[in-house]
Amino acid sequence: MTANVDSAPKEAVDLKALLAGATKLASYEGMGLTSKQMVKVELYRAPAGSGITFYLEGPAGFLEIPANASSVVNTMRNVVLGSGKTRLCIVEHFLCAASLWGLDDLFVIVDGAEMPLADGSAQLWIDLFQKSGIERRQVPCDITLPHLIEVSKGDRSILAIPDEKFSVTYLMDWKHPKIGQRWQSWNANQDITEICEARTFGMLKDHQMLGLVDDVVSLTEDDFTMPLRHPDEPVRHKLLDLIGDLALVGVNPLRIKARFISIKAGHELDVEMSKKLSLLLATAAAPGLATGV
Numbered sequence: 417m418t419a420n421v422d423s424a425p426k427e428a429v430d431l432k433a434l435l436a437g438a439t440k441l442a443s444y445e446g447m448g449l450t451s452k453q454m455v456k457v458e459l460y461r462a463p464a465g466s467g468i469t470f471y472l473e474g475p476a477g478f479l480e481i482p483a484n485a486s487s488v489v490n491t492m493r494n495v496v497l498g499s500g501k502t503r504l505c506i507v508e509h510f511l512c513a514a515s516l517w518g519l520d521d522l523f524v525i526v527d528g529a530e531m532p533l534a535d536g537s538a539q540l541w542i543d544l545f546q547k548s549g550i551e552r553r554q555v556p557c558d559i560t561l562p563h564l565i566e567v568s569k570g571d572r573s574i575l576a577i578p579d580e581k582f583s584v585t586y587l588m589d590w591k592h593p594k595i596g597q598r599w600q601s602w603n604a605n606q607d608i609t610e611i612c613e614a615r616t617f618g619m620l621k622d623h624q625m626l627g628l629v630d631d632v633v634s635l636t637e638d639d640f641t642m643p644l645r646h647p648d649e650p651v652r653h654k655l656l657d658l659i660g661d662l663a664l665v666g667v668n669p670l671r672i673k674a675r676f677i678s679i680k681a682g683h684e685l686d687v688e689m690s691k692k693l694s695l696l697l698a699t700a701a702a703p704g705l706a707t708g709v
């Protein structure tokens with residue numbers, strides 16, 4: 417688990433000045449499922465190359481929280497970004513949807529402490545992009561990985577292997593009669609729905625504690641509490657989380673020419689991988705690391 421520490425607070429941002437002239441792309445209001453408060457999310461187009469940045473109201477005004485691995489303050493249940501004492505939980509599903517839709521540069525204004533969860537998939541965001549008339553952009557796969565990168569902890573690991581194109585593979589191994597050992601892969605030539613509509617899941621007792629029972633897929637001792645969209649929906653959701661977490665590299669992960677193989681890993685290792693990749697990109701002069709732009 418990433419330590420839940422307060423990151424150094426940044427200066428408050430003049431939101432009015434920031435958004436002056438920026439094109440508003442979409443807005444969404446939905447229930448934050450852990451806070452049980454309505455959360456409003458507004459998306460604005462940001463300058464090319466600036467990446468995705470969240471803005472949240474803190475005690476001293478709006479704080480800027482860039483969607484990158486250095487903003488992560490906790491990875492226990494979901495990915496939590498922070499600045500000072502201000503927190504934004506469950507960013508990964510939104511970041512996956514934005515990556516798959518080719519939305520690389522956004523100002524995201526959020527008036528709560530978590531992104532709305534809806535049914536626990538990324539489909540809510542895809543539906544919003546479509547409904548708002550945001551055109552899907554083909555993401556060029558143009559960042560070469562100079563060498564293999566590995567992160568691991570115990571029997572969990574993620575490999576990033578240099579390849580011709582971006583792809584993700586996840587191996588799941590749960591001692592549960594309805595899951596067991598399963599693996600699934602996805603690459604950018606496949607339909608994004610295969611990933612986006614996969615809902616989060618967890619043990620019923622944990623969801624009861626969080627008051628999530630009626631909203632998301634839960635696991636009892638021997639079954640799921642509702643029908644699945646695919647027999648392997650849980651492993652597809654793991655791929656969704658992985659892509660969303662890799663967006664914390666600070667560039668669209670679909671640009672990276674690598675085969676990501678995750679063996680039983682979760683947010684903690686995903687974020688560690690993003691940190692390593694982010695460091696590589698920061699030293700773009702590293703031999704073999706070529707960006708197309």
Ligand SMILES: [Zn+2]
Nearest residue numbers: 508616653657
């Ligand atoms: Zn998830």
